[in-house]
Amino acid sequence: MEAAVLYNVPHEIPWKVYIPLYFYFTGLSAGSFILSTLSTVFGIKRFKPMALPAAIISFVLLMLAPACLILDLHQPTRFWHTLVPEYFNRTSALSYGSWLLTIYPIANLVYIYFIYVKYDRVTKILGTFTVPLAIFVHAYTGFAFALVRARAWWHSALMPGYFLTSALLSGIALLVVVALVMDRYQKNKLDPELYTSLRLMMVGILLVDLFWSGSFWLTLLVSTADGYASIMLAFHEKLYIWGEYVAGMLLPLVILILPWTRTRKAWLCFASLLIIGGVFLMRYSVVFIGFDVPLS
């Protein structure tokens, strides 16, 4: 039936680009941190040269992340309200998140100090306690979306897992770029096996991410009217299909698998950069496609 809106009041999107940027930075940070603990906590010696740079990158990104959050607040000077115990809301993912975002950088800084002074036993203990923090600090952002029942695009149990795996993916990709740059300007070269391990990890996580996406699409396609509308809208977005999936996931996957590109450092660097961009687009599309289906 023909229908036209005579009068309505849709309210504008409450968030700016800082919010996907924030998710992106925490994701990169959590990913780099977990990579850093591979040698210090899980004892995989091959990753030893990456432990300190990864931890430092993780800390720097953690400074940027809350800055983005505070920039997006409409009352930035009241950001400390989230840390008042009396105001704590136990049903709000954001309440937990603000505490995690305060504790995690401090734990991270102490951890960096002990790597720096090469006090391996303390580093291992500290790392063991900080790994769950790193996981939660990023998983909570997934829960912040998954627990919103109003928007079909967000209200999915896959969200926290998808956020975590893509965080790891972006962290590894960033570390690959950093390692390649370090290799170029350092005297003692990195073990080539390191790149193989990082590449295989990226391939594995890319496949997991594609599996998440497939599950997500299929369930939305047979979901409610709003769910169906969101996924059809996403398919109409060129940035979603060509940016996030083709350029951000499929192309790097092909580069990392094909025998004549996977051994070349230039191709590895290119694929990593594509992944870093693709993960940002993933955060962006999760946040803003959610707002595309009108609720008013």
Add this chain to the structure above:
Amino acid sequence: MAETNKLDQGKVPEDPASGNGASGSLPTKRWAMLVDQRLCIGCHSCTIACKSENNVPLGYWRSWVKGIQKGTFPGVGNLYLRRLCNQCDTPPCVQVCPVQATVRREEDGVVVMYYGKCIGCGMCIAACPYDARFFNPVRNTADKCDFCLSRIDNGLKPACVEACVSGALIFGDTADPSSEISQKLASTATTVLKAELGTKPKVYYVEADHSLQGRISFSDRFEDEILEYRRHIPSPAAEYWKRGE
């Protein structure tokens, strides 16, 4: 330890230490609104009354009347849907607020905002299934309909109810079985918006066309539909919804 009577579990426990009034406890109220769409003529009196009562900034509305024209001539109908905060019993906005700046008042079930606490993160605006919340550009906090809190706390009816020309809005206490709204709810077929979400709204509708909320045309031309939707976003100060254009 005394056993709790199962029959009393639904009631709000009386707390003698709360210190409100001489009796020591507040009478439990459940404020609710009934919107009779059969009587609504789409005059927007409630919209205007709400805006002037609550001093809502230019370009923003706490409550409004969505109007839809359906069909093709000569079979045409103008249909209306009064929109306001649904004062849910399990409010998604209260669930997500990181600083408890919005809470559901125990004594009367109204979802209220504490503007001094609000940090303006926008999570409640994103989480509201009814798009009833918005950023107030003067206060720089989230804002929404609160059944005209200052009026109902002083024994008056909300401004929209007073302004309605056709008596389409009934406001009252559903905890009191003799109130007009309780009797109306008991004897009329009513619905709530998006009952499937389990938000348990306290704004009831009589003969509301539920297809009037959210998307109205279920075509496959999603791009046109969304462009049309974005074109209607009215707020003059809002530029960022254009997403970087």
